[in-house]
Amino acid sequence: MKNPTLAGLSLLLTCAAFPGMAQKLYTSEWESGILEKKTKVGVWEYFSYTPSKRQVVVQRYDHTANKLVYYRPISETYYNIEVRPGQWTRRLVDQPPLYIGGDPALANYTTKLNYPSAAQERNIQGRVIISFTLDTLGHATNHKVLRGIGGGCDEEAMRVARTIPDQWIPARVGPRAVPVEYELPLTFRLAAP
Structure with missing residues (x-):
């Protein structure tokens, strides 16, 4: 500190x-x-x-x-990148997509989850993965649930993911920005009684 x-x-x-x-x-x-x-x-x-x-x-x-x-470089990660309109391939990028401020800034938004009462009543916990496209200007579009857990958690994760401001730095291959599919995990965990 x-x-x-x-x-x-x-x-x-x-x-x-x-x-x-x-x-x-x-x-x-x-x-x-x-x-x-x-x-x-x-x-x-x-x-x-x-x-x-x-x-x-x-x-x-x-x-x-x-x-x-x-x-600060992170471990090598593969992304689905758009090589031509509508044509995607999985590969390493020279610069990954980054949220301005890093993971702590992004976590500021992902902690705004409201635990759905239906999920709490049914003791549903786990990780929802939201996928979205980051274009060459850093705008997020085409949000979808890649992996859900039900009980209203999927919808809540989608709501939060859509509220994240467009403060993304696009991925790069060589000198050019490329559209990528980004996967955002959002965890629902009940507090221990």
């Missing part, structure tokens, strides 16, 4: 460096960057944790230029 004293010092230095401007350094456990009138500007860093609990930068995104500056 970031040192609050250092964050306060950074804020003080930022305000001193830009007197009269409504800019301030915002730092949390998951992100750090400059806010100008409550809008992210310049290059922001986004963090995650390794299995050994070490904080690492997973993305640097320039919100002024709307451009990915850096991402």
Whole structure:
């Protein structure tokens, strides 16, 4: 976790460096960057944790230029990509599709699941997988339930997946963006009594 004293010092230095401007350094456990009138500007860093609990930068995104500056490579993952209109093939991509802010930012939306009462009454638990297409501009379309568990969970997972803002960075093969099918798991787990 970031040192609050250092964050306060950074804020003080930022305000001193830009007197009269409504800019301030915002730092949390998951992100750090400059806010100008409550809008992210310049290059922001986004963090995650390794299995050994070490904080690492997973993305640097320039919100002024709307451009990915850096991402921490993840394990090789195959995606269904559209090679020609309507023709899909499974292959590795040079850059995977990324959500701006990384998994912690995406998790912010996936935790908004409302557990359906029918599923609770029937003790239904498990993982629903929603699939959708991310186009070359990072827009999500064609949402569908790839694997469901019933009890209203599938519909709830679909509702949440459709509310995720279009803040995706498209996948790339070489220098060009390519449409991919993205799979989003959403877990329904009952609290232990």
